[in-house]
Structure formats: structure tokens, C-alpha cells
Amino acid sequence: MAGFKHALDVTREQDFSAWYQAVVTGADLAENSTIRGCMVIKPYGFAIWELMQKILDDKFKEHDHVNAYFPLFIPLDLFEKEAEHVAGFAKEMAIVTHHRVEHRDGKLVPTSPLETPLAVRPTSELIIGESMARWVKSYRDLPLLVNQWCNVVRWEMRTRLFLRTTEFLWQEGHTAHETEEEARAETLLMHGVYKWFICDILKMFGIPGQKPEYDKFAGAVDTYTIEAMMQDGKALQSATSHYLGQNFSKAVGITFQGRDERLCHAHTTSWGISTRVIGGLIMSHSDDDGLNLPSAVAPYHVVIIPIVRDSADSADIMEYCTSLKKELSQKSIRAFVDRKEISPQNKKWDYVRKGVPLILEIGQREVNDELVCCTTRTTLEKGSMSRSEFVNRVASMVLEHDETLQKRCEDNCKRRLNSSVKTLGEMKEFFAGSGNGFVVAKFNPTVTDVSALDEMAVSVRCIPTQQSNTVGKCIITGTETETDAVFAKSY
Amino acid sequence: MAGFKHALDVTREQDFSAWYQAVVTGADLAENSTIRGCMVIKPYGFAIWELMQKILDDKFKEHDHVNAYFPLFIPLDLFEKEAEHVAGFAKEMAIVTHHRVEHRDGKLVPTSPLETPLAVRPTSELIIGESMARWVKSYRDLPLLVNQWCNVVRWEMRTRLFLRTTEFLWQEGHTAHETEEEARAETLLMHGVYKWFICDILKMFGIPGQKPEYDKFAGAVDTYTIEAMMQDGKALQSATSHYLGQNFSKAVGITFQGRDERLCHAHTTSWGISTRVIGGLIMSHSDDDGLNLPSAVAPYHVVIIPIVRDSADSADIMEYCTSLKKELSQKSIRAFVDRKEISPQNKKWDYVRKGVPLILEIGQREVNDELVCCTTRTTLEKGSMSRSEFVNRVASMVLEHDETLQKRCEDNCKRRLNSSVKTLGEMKEFFAGSGNGFVVAKFNPTVTDVSALDEMAVSVRCIPTQQSNTVGKCIITGTETETDAVFAKSY
Numbered sequence: 001m002a003g004f005k006h007a008l009d010v011t012r013e014q015d016f017s018a019w020y021q022a023v024v025t026g027a028d029l030a031e032n033s034t035i036r037g038c039m040v041i042k043p044y045g046f047a048i049w050e051l052m053q054k055i056l057d058d059k060f061k062e063h064d065h066v067n068a069y070f071p072l073f074i075p076l077d078l079f080e081k082e083a084e085h086v087a088g089f090a091k092e093m094a095i096v097t098h099h100r101v102e103h104r105d106g107k108l109v110p111t112s113p114l115e116t117p118l119a120v121r122p123t124s125e126l127i128i129g130e131s132m133a134r135w136v137k138s139y140r141d142l143p144l145l146v147n148q149w150c151n152v153v154r155w156e157m158r159t160r161l162f163l164r165t166t167e168f169l170w171q172e173g174h175t176a177h178e179t180e181e182e183a184r185a186e187t188l189l190m191h192g193v194y195k196w197f198i199c200d201i202l203k204m205f206g207i208p209g210q211k212p213e214y215d216k217f218a219g220a221v222d223t224y225t226i227e228a229m230m231q232d233g234k235a236l237q238s239a240t241s242h243y244l245g246q247n248f249s250k251a252v253g254i255t256f257q258g259r260d261e262r263l264c265h266a267h268t269t270s271w272g273i274s275t276r277v278i279g280g281l282i283m284s285h286s287d288d289d290g291l292n293l294p295s296a297v298a299p300y301h302v303v304i305i306p307i308v309r310d311s312a313d314s315a316d317i318m319e320y321c322t323s324l325k326k327e328l329s330q331k332s333i334r335a336f337v338d339r340k341e342i343s344p345q346n347k348k349w350d351y352v353r354k355g356v357p358l359i360l361e362i363g364q365r366e367v368n369d370e371l372v373c374c375t376t377r378t379t380l381e382k383g384s385m386s387r388s389e390f391v392n393r394v395a396s397m398v399l400e401h402d403e404t405l406q407k408r409c410e411d412n413c414k415r416r417l418n419s420s421v422k423t424l425g426e427m428k429e430f431f432a433g434s435g436n437g438f439v440v441a442k443f444n445p446t447v448t449d450v451s452a453l454d455e456m457a458v459s460v461r462c463i464p465t466q467q468s469n470t471v472g473k474c475i476i477t478g479t480e481t482e483t484d485a486v487f488a489k490s491y
Numbered sequence: 492m493a494g495f496k497h498a499l500d501v502t503r504e505q506d507f508s509a510w511y512q513a514v515v516t517g518a519d520l521a522e523n524s525t526i527r528g529c530m531v532i533k534p535y536g537f538a539i540w541e542l543m544q545k546i547l548d549d550k551f552k553e554h555d556h557v558n559a560y561f562p563l564f565i566p567l568d569l570f571e572k573e574a575e576h577v578a579g580f581a582k583e584m585a586i587v588t589h590h591r592v593e594h595r596d597g598k599l600v601p602t603s604p605l606e607t608p609l610a611v612r613p614t615s616e617l618i619i620g621e622s623m624a625r626w627v628k629s630y631r632d633l634p635l636l637v638n639q640w641c642n643v644v645r646w647e648m649r650t651r652l653f654l655r656t657t658e659f660l661w662q663e664g665h666t667a668h669e670t671e672e673e674a675r676a677e678t679l680l681m682h683g684v685y686k687w688f689i690c691d692i693l694k695m696f697g698i699p700g701q702k703p704e705y706d707k708f709a710g711a712v713d714t715y716t717i718e719a720m721m722q723d724g725k726a727l728q729s730a731t732s733h734y735l736g737q738n739f740s741k742a743v744g745i746t747f748q749g750r751d752e753r754l755c756h757a758h759t760t761s762w763g764i765s766t767r768v769i770g771g772l773i774m775s776h777s778d779d780d781g782l783n784l785p786s787a788v789a790p791y792h793v794v795i796i797p798i799v800r801d802s803a804d805s806a807d808i809m810e811y812c813t814s815l816k817k818e819l820s821q822k823s824i825r826a827f828v829d830r831k832e833i834s835p836q837n838k839k840w841d842y843v844r845k846g847v848p849l850i851l852e853i854g855q856r857e858v859n860d861e862l863v864c865c866t867t868r869t870t871l872e873k874g875s876m877s878r879s880e881f882v883n884r885v886a887s888m889v890l891e892h893d894e895t896l897q898k899r900c901e902d903n904c905k906r907r908l909n910s911s912v913k914t915l916g917e918m919k920e921f922f923a924g925s926g927n928g929f930v931v932a933k934f935n936p937t938v939t940d941v942s943a944l945d946e947m948a949v950s951v952r953c954i955p956t957q958q959s960n961t962v963g964k965c966i967i968t969g970t971e972t973e974t975d976a977v978f979a980k981s982y
Contacts, residue, residue, distance in 0.1 A: 069532040110567075
């Protein structure tokens with residue numbers, strides 16, 4: 001690759017963090033706003049989120065969930081009802097204290113203080129639970145299977161576009177069940193939906209598993225997670241599903257008359273995935289030329305760039321491009337004709353940076369000979385083929401693109417998966433080198449003091465669902481255990 | 492109708508306001524939360540909003556608009572940049588002042604005050620404008636056609652479900668253009684989209700027009716509105732579209748290099764419709780038995796209720812219902828099979844209250860003879876027909892349902908439209924009686940003091956697009972004018 005100029009100013013090897021920022025900017029996905037920690041999701045980035053929403057929303061509804069909408073604000077006295085929960089969020093809540101402003105000394109200042117301050121929701125277990133408490137009377141009213149798409153706010157001191165922002169968008173599912181068994185089945189069902197979404201739809205490399213005791217969601221009995229590996233070997237917690245037991249139903253009073261006519265507390269769950277996953281998608285598939293997108297969430301599968309060198313040809317070329325777009329649309333291929341007046345060479349690289357799977361350049365030669373000139377985003381290979389062949393092959397070319405992405409990501413991640421570490425010393429060696437990645441090692445799941453990992457900046461990411469079922473010594477305590485855990489640095 | 496028991500406890504004639512609340516509750520659309528002025532949109536109500544969103548979103552995209560997402564928070568110092576705008580919203584803004592809470596004396600209290608307090612967005616002209624200022628450099632970057640679906644907060648002292656709530660959901664379109672002409676064309680284009688949505692899709696009776704000078708959006712040059720008439724003759728402002736001139740682009744600096752290479756300020760627009768329109772839909776079409784829904788936004792066109800009197804028949808009946816649902820789905824009819832274990836008689840009335848256009852009851856007799864027993868929601872007429880005839884006719888039955896709704900609404904509203912009022916005295920007489928409605932009378936559009944209308948609790952709703960082009964005396968000042976205006980009480 002010597003001498004080859006990449007489409008971004010910085011490569012992954014030079015500076016992974018600067019490269020990430022360059023991919024986001026180069027693809028025009030998002031930008032920082034003037035409000036501390038809040039991002040603007042620009043149209044191309046938002047189009048990816050819309051495609052994600054549609055895929056997930058359809059799947060949730062397939063499983064009988066319904067959408068609803070609950071208040072943005074949560075009174076502080078409601079928050080106090082679940083002690084662990086409030087402890088988990090107290091340090092990062094935006095609080096509304098006034099409901100008016102006035103000019104004083106030429107400056108706008110808040111007036112009309114509220115009696116009870118309101119938290120801007122960091123998550124909605126309590127406020128949705130309170131509604132559920134009103135809705136449930138008998139076991140016949142269960143299960144309640146509710147989902148909400150919304151914004152949430154967690155005050156973050158160090159923010160990064162998509163990965164960690166003060167405000168983010170997400171969906172939060174909240175369900176209430178008659179029995180523990182049903183609630184646990186729901187928790188696992190949605191954990192499975194997330195695994196499908198992250199690994200099969202987004203083609204990311206993710207390890208499903210359970211969070212260790214010390215790192216569960218604040219107020220949960222059990223937390224399930226998909227830990228995805230990024231190209232630098234770090235982990236991104238990509239979607240979580242929680243079995244909440246009766247903790248929240250006792251806090252807000254979700255009671256019902258059971259089959260034996262006795263008053264019972266419901267068992268609840270919650271599960272969510274956020275715009276953070278866009279950051280994970282970027283760090284899984286992008287390369288030194290910019291973004292790469294799996295077809296399911298690519299706003300366009302094909303971009304068609306008219307190359308007009310002589311304005312006399314313009315009408316012919318545009319007509320060819322437009323009719324080609326129409327033909328592709330009929331095959332459910334999302335195609336787009338670029339019409340902006342910038343030089344053709346720049347245009348192609350714009351779409352390379354945006355990760356459009358197939359980039360067509362159409363000039364007078366293509367029109368005359370009924371050809372397309374096609375660049376494949378993953379390989380940047382460029383070739384000519386007849387228009388009819390392209391139209392016939394386009395669906396399989398998109399599939400091939402997806403397979404290339406998935407294989408590339410999987411190969412990279414599997415290389416960084418280490419199962420031979422047996423001691424803390426070996427683990428330190430692994431994480432000290434350039435060999436970042438996931439270490440699968442023995443861990444006693446009841447351990448809550450993991451300070452031995454701190455100097456490596458490593459944490460227990462999950463206890464993977466797939467266990468080796470061998471006995472070994474816990475990497476922290478040295479006690480015998482059967483449990484494997486995944487250790488990694490993380491975002 | 493003497494002796495006929497309605498499905499609600501209160502009729503429109505008895506108490507319109509209590510009836511409205513009963514329709515909302517009876518159809519299970521929404522409820523008040525424990526947070527002052529914030530509502531919970533329940534699953535059935537939210538399904539209506541989702542259908543509205545899809546219809547509008549597709550139409551916006553057809554007209555080349557793209558969705559994006561901007562911060563929930565607006566720093567107060569940004570708000571100060573447009574004086575009229577801030578004056579319009581100062582009295583109703585929720586203000587975030589702290590970003591942490593702590594326990595003190597056993598109570599959670601806000602800590603870590605912010606340097607600059609943040610308003611929770613009541614609307615996003617300034618925060619989106621600020622992004623646009625970064626995005627626009629040259630006339631080639633224009634137009635920018637952006638839309639956002641989100642929640643907004645306006646602190647309301649007197650709230651009513653859907654009609655007036657502290658938090659509500661909406662879409663807000665924001666566009667920037669090179670010339671006044673283009674921005675004005677966009678304002679009118681979107682005004683036209685709203686007219687189409689409200690009158691043609693929702694089958695409501697709405698009068699499109701312009702807001703008088705004294706009642707424009709805070710910061711706008713011109714505001715266009717659809718004023719819909721409710722069954723009690725009052726007006727509901729249902730969607731607005733604003734030409735903002737260069738007011739906001741000057742406040743936040745949306746400048747670009749024009750074709751003549753000089754620095755220019757963009758001309759901007761904004762336009763929005765909110766969950767408020769669900770309140771308007773309810774008050775347009777519902778009757779003393781509950782909700783009525785036009786098919787475009789009806790979560791189900793057909794509900795199928797199995798009537799099982801002998802459990803031995805249950806499997807047969809369920810199979811018949813399920814296969815019928817499948818057959819209807821293939822015809823793009825949204826059908827739903829009710830499976831809840833409550834008595835059949837209650838079930839039918841549940842769906843009457845929910846406004847499902849066609850309600851089928853299927854018992855053993857229907858299964859044996861391949862029939863359906865169908866109740867039409869608008870007329871409550873019940874009849875039997877063969878299953879195959881129903882499947883063939885269902886699409887046209889849904890259309891007839893829509894026509895019935897539209898005609899009923901139009902007939903009622905036209906009866907309440909008065910064009911003969913010439914003086915304030917006559918107007919007082921009109922609004923003093925039970926004859927609420929819209930008065931079309933002469934109004935000098937430059938008048939800003941309309942206090943003469945206060946004792947009637949009437950306002951100028953709009954200057955309708957359709958003008959009589961006759962000369963007459965302004966109802967307030969007595970001066971001659973050609974302009975007709977619509978006067979009404981309003982929500």
C-alpha cells in the first residue's frame with residue numbers, strides 16, 4: 001500500500017481515536033453541538049438510525065410488543081423508591097428546577113421554581129412501572145409488553161460522538177409478567193433478538209453473555225449483554241437485557257390478583273439498544289478510506305454518479321442514470337443519483353467515505369455502450385460490466401459485500417481472541433503489548449472486588465453464554481471455578 | 492334514540508368536555524401521569540400516532556426532506572438571540588439548572604449547578620439554525636430541507652390530554668433557502684401538505700389560511716394555519732407553517748456566498764404538527780358511543796371477535812378467525828383477532844369505543860354457514876353476509892366508512908359556518924347562543940388590538956385562503972376592507 005493515498009487524513013494504525021473521528025466527519029454522520037456533550041445526528045447518520053429502528057421495531061412487534069410513550073420527566077421523589085437504581089444514576093442526571101425565565105440585568109435567568117425538581121429521564125423503569133401499576137389488576141392483564149423509542153439524558157463528563165453523549169436516542173422495552181419463569185424467558189428472548197441484530201444484521205463480532213454481579217444494571221437481578229469487539233480489540237457493550245425480579249414492581253407497586261386470588265408482585269424486565277451501536281458499527285467495519293456499511297442499514301446500496309465532461313451529453317447521461325435508478329428500485333435496491341455540481345473525482349471519494357457498497361460512474365462511454373463502471377466499496381476494485389449484467393447481479397453483489405464485511409470483521413476479531421491466559425501476570429503481558437483483544441479466562445462469578453484489573457484498565461465484560469465447562473483457577477482469587485469470563489479494555 | 496344506552500356515560504350534548512375525556516378513556520388512548528401536565532400515550536393511542544407519522548414522513552421525503560436529530564437542550568444565551576422568539580416562550584420553559592443529585596436529610600436534592608442554564612426545547616429554530624450556520628457556505632449548499640421528529644416541552648398551567656400538555660410529540664421541519672421566493676414557496680408547499688393530511692387523510696373539516704399579524708409564531712414574518720372546526724363549533728389550530736424571513740438566520744448567522752459572490756443571509760421556514768391533532772381527530776369524528784377513526788390512521792380496520800359458547804367449538808372458531816385475518820391481511824386490511832377471556836358482549840362494545848371501522852363476531856353458526864356477522868362502527872348497523880362476499884367487499888366497506896365520517900363531519904361543520912354577521916353586536920348574539928361555530932366576517936388585517944373580542948372569548952382564527960373579494964366594514968374598526976377573516980372560540 002506504499003504511496004497509496006487514503007481517503008482519510010489518518011489511519012487506524014496511526015491513531016485509532018483520531019481515525020474514528022475522521023470516519024464520522026468524512027461520512028457526514030454527526031457533529032458536536034455547542035451544548036456540552038450533546039451531538040447533532042446529521043441526515044446521513046440519522047438515515048442509518050432510521051433503518052436500524054425499522055428492523056428492530058418490526059422484530060419487537062413480531063414478538064407482540066406494542067409501542068407507547070411516557071413522560072420525559074421523573075420527579076425526584078419517585079426516583080427515591082429504588083435505592084440501588086438511584087445510586088446508579090445520581091451522578092449523571094439533568095435536573096429541571098424552574099419553569100420560566102425572565103430578563104434581569106439584560107440576562108435571561110430561571111424563575112418560578114418547582115416544588116419537586118424533575119429529573120430528565122436517564123431510563124424509564126420507574127415512570128413506566130408507575131403506569132403499569134395502574135394498568136395491572138389481575139393475572140389476566142399480564143404479560144404487558146411495552147416498548148418506547150425516545151431520547152434519554154445521562155450527564156457525561158467525557159463525551160465522544162455516538163459512543164458516549166449526554167443525550168442519546170434509544171429504545172427501551174419494559175415488560176411485566178405473572179411469573180419469574182416468564183420474565184426470565186422474555187429477558188433471554190430479547191437478548192437473542194439483540195444478538196441477531198448485532199451479529200447477523202450488522203455483521204459485527206459480538207459475544208453474548210451475562211454481566212458479572214459487580215457490573216449489573218442498577219436495580220437488576222441479572223443483566224445480559226452483547227459485548228462486541230472493535231478493530232482495536234476493545235469491547236463495546238452493545239445492547240443489554242435485564243431481568244429485574246420484583247425490585248421495581250415492589251418499588252412502584254405493580255400488584256395483581258393471582259390465579260389463587262392472592263395479591264402478587266409482577267416480575268419485570270427491561271432491555272435497550274441506543275445510537276451508541278452506530279459507533280460500534282463504525283469501529284467494526286470502517287477502514288482507512290472511511291465508513292463501510294452492511295447493506296441492511298446502508299441508506300443507499302448503490303450511488304450513481306453522472307460524469308458529464310461535455311454539457312451537450314448531460315441530458316443523455318442523466319436520463320441513463322435516472323432510468324437505471326428506477327430499474328434498481330424495482331429490485332428493492334436503494335439507489336441514489338448524485339446531482340451536485342462538484343468535480344466527479346471528488347464525488348466518488350465522498351461516497352467511498354460514506355461507505356456506499358456499490359459506486360457507479362456513468363459517462364458518455366457507458367451510455368453509448370450500455371455499460372456501468374462500478375467500484376466495490378470493500379475492495380475498491382473498479383470494473384466495467386454491461387448494464388443488464390449489473391442489474392441482474394446487483395442483489396448478489398450486495399450480498400457478497402455483506403459477506404466480505406462480516407468475514408473481514410470476524411477474522412480480525414478471532415485473531416484477537418485469547419484463551420491461553422492463566423494468570424494475572426500473563427494477562428498483564430497480553431494487555432501491555434499491542435495485542436489488545438478479548439481474553440477468555442477463569443473467573444469466580446461471585447467475586448465483586450476486581451480492583452486487581454484496574455492497573456490494566458481491563459474489566460470483566462461478560463460471562464459468555466458459551467462456556468468451556470472445564471475447571472481452572474479464577475484469575476483474580478486463584479480459587480477453583482468452572483466459569484469462563486471475557487476480559488477486555490472497553491469503550 | 493330514546494331509551495338507547497350509549498357506550499359512554501356522558502353524551503356530547505350533556506357535557507362536551509366530559510364526553511371528550513370519556514372518549515379518550517373509553518378507547519384507552521392516553522392517561523394523565525403523576526407529573527403535572529405530562530400524559531402517557533397508551534399503546535392504542537400511540538399506534539394512531541405511528542400511522543400519522545408514517546404518512547407524513549413519507550410525504551416529507553417525497554418532497555426531498557431528510558430527517559436528522561438535534562439537541563434537546565438550548566442554552567439560555569442562545570435563546571436571547573431572537574428577542575420576539577424568547578418573549579413568546581419565556582413564560583413556559585422548563586429549565587435545567589443542575590446535573591447531579593445527592594441525598595441530604597434523607598431527601599434527594601439537586602447539586603452541581605450548571606454555568607449556563609439550559610431550556611428544554613419548546614421548539615428548535617435556534618438550535619437547528621445554529622447547525623445550519625455551520626453547514627451552509629455557498630448558495631450551492633441550499634436549500635437545506637431538514638425535519639425532526641421529537642418531544643418538546645412548553646410548561647402549561649391548564650392541561651388536557653392531547654390538546655394541551657406540558658410535553659408533547661411533534662415533527663418540526665426547518666428549511667433554509669437562497670431567496671425569499673423559494674422560502675415562501677416551501678412555506679406554502681408544507682401548508683398544502685398539512686391541508687391534505689388534515690382534510691383528505693384525517694377527513695376533518697379544516698380552513699386553511701394565514702394568521703393575523705397579532706397572532707403569528709414568535710419570530711415569524713408570516714404564519715399559515717389549518718383551523719379545524721370541532722363538533723362543538725370551536726376551532727383547533729391543527730398545523731402551522733411559518734415563513735421566518737431572515738430573522739433567525741440573522742440571529743444565528745446562516746450566511747452564504749451568493750451567486751454574485753456577496754455574503755447573504757438565508758431565508759428560513761419552519762412547520763410542525765403535533766400529537767395535539769389526535770385531540771382534533773377525536774373531537775371531529777367521535778360520537779356518543781366513543782371514538783371513530785378514518786381508516787388511514789385506524790390501527791385496525793377490522794376486529795374479529797370469536798364468540799365461543801361451548802368450549803368444544805373453540806378450536807374450529809379460532810381457526811376460522813385466524814384464517815379470515817390472514818385473508819384480509821393479503822388485501823392490505825389491518826385485522827386483529829381478539830383472544831382475551833372476557834364476555835363477548837363487552838368485547839364488541841370495547842371495539843365500538845375504540846372506533847374500529849368494522850367489528851366482526853364469529854360464533855359456531857358463522858363457522859358452519861361460512862358467514863360473518865358484521866357491525867359497522869359509524870352506523871352501528873349489524874348484519875350477516877357470506878365470508879367470501881365480505882372479503883370481496885371489505886375494501887369498499889372501509890371506503891364507505893371513510894365517506895360517512897367525512898360527510899357527517901362536513902355537514903355538521905357547514906351548518907355552523909356563518910357568513911352573515913356584519914357587526915360586533917351580531918357576532919355577540921351568535922356566540923352568546925348555543926350557536927357556536929365559525930363566523931366569516933370582514934377584518935382589517937393590520938389591526939393588532941382585538942380586545943373587543945375578549946368578552947366573547949373569541950379570536951381571529953385565520954384569514955382564509957379563499958376570499959370572497961367583496962368590500963365591507965371591518966367588524967372591529969368599522970373601516971372598509973376587502974379581507975375576510977374566520978372568528979371563533981378555540982381550544
